[in-house]
Amino acid sequence: MKLGLVIDLDTCVGCHACATACKEWNASSKVNGALSDYEPFGAEPSGVWFNRVRHYEVGDYPENKTINFPVCCMHCADADCVTVCPTGASYKRDDGIVLVDQDKCMGCNLCAWACPYGARELDQVPGTMKKCTLCVDRIYDEMLAPEDRQPACVLACPTHARMFGDFDDPQSEVSRVTAERGGFGLLPELGYAPVSRYLPPRQPQPVIDADDARALLERGLASLASPVIRR
Amino acid sequence: MKPAVSIIFSTVSSGAGLGLLALVALCDTFVLVAAGLASSVLHLANPKNAWRSFSRFKSSWLSREAVFAAALFPVSGLYIVLVIQSKGGASRILLAVLTCALAWAVLICTAMIYASLKPIRQWHTRWTPVNYVLLGHWSGALLLWAIACAYAARSGPFLFVAGVFGLAALAAKLAYWHAIEDSTQALTLERAIGVREGARGPGPISAAHARLLDVGHSHGTFLTSEFGFRLARRHARGLRGVALALGFGLPLAWLVVGVPRWQPALAAAVCCIMGLLVERWLFFAEAKHTVRLYHGDPRT
Ligand code: SF4
Numbered sequence A: 001m002k003l004g005l006v007i008d009l010d011t012c013v014g015c016h017a018c019a020t021a022c023k024e025w026n027a028s029s030k031v032n033g034a035l036s037d038y039e040p041f042g043a044e045p046s047g048v049w050f051n052r053v054r055h056y057e058v059g060d061y062p063e064n065k066t067i068n069f070p071v072c073c074m075h076c077a078d079a080d081c082v083t084v085c086p087t088g089a090s091y092k093r094d095d096g097i098v099l100v101d102q103d104k105c106m107g108c109n110l111c112a113w114a115c116p117y118g119a120r121e122l123d124q125v126p127g128t129m130k131k132c133t134l135c136v137d138r139i140y141d142e143m144l145a146p147e148d149r150q151p152a153c154v155l156a157c158p159t160h161a162r163m164f165g166d167f168d169d170p171q172s173e174v175s176r177v178t179a180e181r182g183g184f185g186l187l188p189e190l191g192y193a194p195v196s197r198y199l200p201p202r203q204p205q206p207v208i209d210a211d212d213a214r215a216l217l218e219r220g221l222a223s224l225a226s227p228v229i230r231r
Numbered sequence B: 001m002k003p004a005v006s007i008i009f010s011t012v013s014s015g016a017g018l019g020l021l022a023l024v025a026l027c028d029t030f031v032l033v034a035a036g037l038a039s040s041v042l043h044l045a046n047p048k049n050a051w052r053s054f055s056r057f058k059s060s061w062l063s064r065e066a067v068f069a070a071a072l073f074p075v076s077g078l079y080i081v082l083v084i085q086s087k088g089g090a091s092r093i094l095l096a097v098l099t100c101a102l103a104w105a106v107l108i109c110t111a112m113i114y115a116s117l118k119p120i121r122q123w124h125t126r127w128t129p130v131n132y133v134l135l136g137h138w139s140g141a142l143l144l145w146a147i148a149c150a151y152a153a154r155s156g157p158f159l160f161v162a163g164v165f166g167l168a169a170l171a172a173k174l175a176y177w178h179a180i181e182d183s184t185q186a187l188t189l190e191r192a193i194g195v196r197e198g199a200r201g202p203g204p205i206s207a208a209h210a211r212l213l214d215v216g217h218s219h220g221t222f223l224t225s226e227f228g229f230r231l232a233r234r235h236a237r238g239l240r241g242v243a244l245a246l247g248f249g250l251p252l253a254w255l256v257v258g259v260p261r262w263q264p265a266l267a268a269a270v271c272c273i274m275g276l277l278v279e280r281w282l283f284f285a286e287a288k289h290t291v292r293l294y295h296g297d298p299r300t
């Protein structure tokens, strides 16, 4: 199994619902322990998050576009964050999920240095490393209705920009949509073989300027008028 | 990368100590190595689990460093005792060989911790281990020369060894700086978010340029404090000058003068270690992690 996420950059509206749903679920999860906040009501609030949404502009005006860009752990097939860990706290499961054993971590930060995507954050309170668990405590929970056995971020997304599934199964929704839409992994050149895929925004329609618009209109009117005149 | 004082001190000090140990054993600075390694434990956020770091020798350079360092202490301690008591014979030679091999192993493992990190272009180069090994031997050789001036009948050979390591280390440092200036290896913000110039249809986003509009957090995060350190080019150049002058220029000049008195020799060694502290600070400050691309840096 190769569990991971698909993130649709075409439909993501950058609302941060996935990030807050993640924080809410994982703050009370037993897998990582609480996600600490530092000065949550102070002047400079900060804290541990597994999923962060950033916003970019690509292209130059008028062919420009805003891209909202959520990033969390890609559950890489070739995860150096696991290799570098000296304590064995970081490990990869058979289903592909990369986890940190909180009881073993010594807080050396080396795995965070080894992750190209910034998917790992040290929690200053226990002094241990924390990261996305792909909601391992939801997706196998038989007490939940089958449609709820998905990561909290996927369930929260109002535009269905996030999908969860097994990339080893060619019939899964994530495999099919990745093939159809040309889903890509981030920074493949570094060789981590990230599992999660991003779907590119659909191509924008070319922009029409005023002169083009008038020409189009005249042509349209002429073609409408011509049968009338001919008759 | 944020230059953490504890790591800078630990790598320079254990480097000098290890270089010295390796050289002494071939032909101690137990305190330097011990101080260096104790300092690296200080860097841990959860030191009570430090003992577990011996457990991944097969995959992790940090684990290998911990194992070799732990083995080095008893071996080199015993060796020093034999040297001081002028006893030994065969066992002393055996311990010398072991001490030397372990000191080299620790130095190389330390270097490989950094050199193996692919997201940091300025560290992921073969010049990183070459630098760590040669700089450690250079500062260690100076300390050894100072000791030789005080105790040995002839200090000339020690001066020669120090000079050779000094020139080699200087060459390695210059080569390292030259290598990291090569920005053809740099990754860009566009590549980090999958923008490919001229791409059309399914696949990566097409468009030539990308820029950050909003970073998504209102105040600093673990990622900004760990990877967000910025150093102006102008300051970097100035500090490289300081590192060159203190770390290489002055001590090498003193080797050329070559008066075999231990006080100035020790001063040269201390001056070199000061320079190397600046050099090590720069090694961190000039390193740009790929996370910075996601935070809006145009290139690494
Ligand atoms: S995204 Fe980072 S933390 Fe997640 S598996 Fe890959 S390297 Fe490890």
Ligand code: SF4
Pocket: A084, A085, A086, A087, A088, A089, A090, A100, A104, A105, A106, A107, A108, A109, A110, A111, A112, A128, A129
């Ligand atoms: S911070 Fe913890 S999980 Fe990460 S490398 Fe160090 S010991 Fe392993």
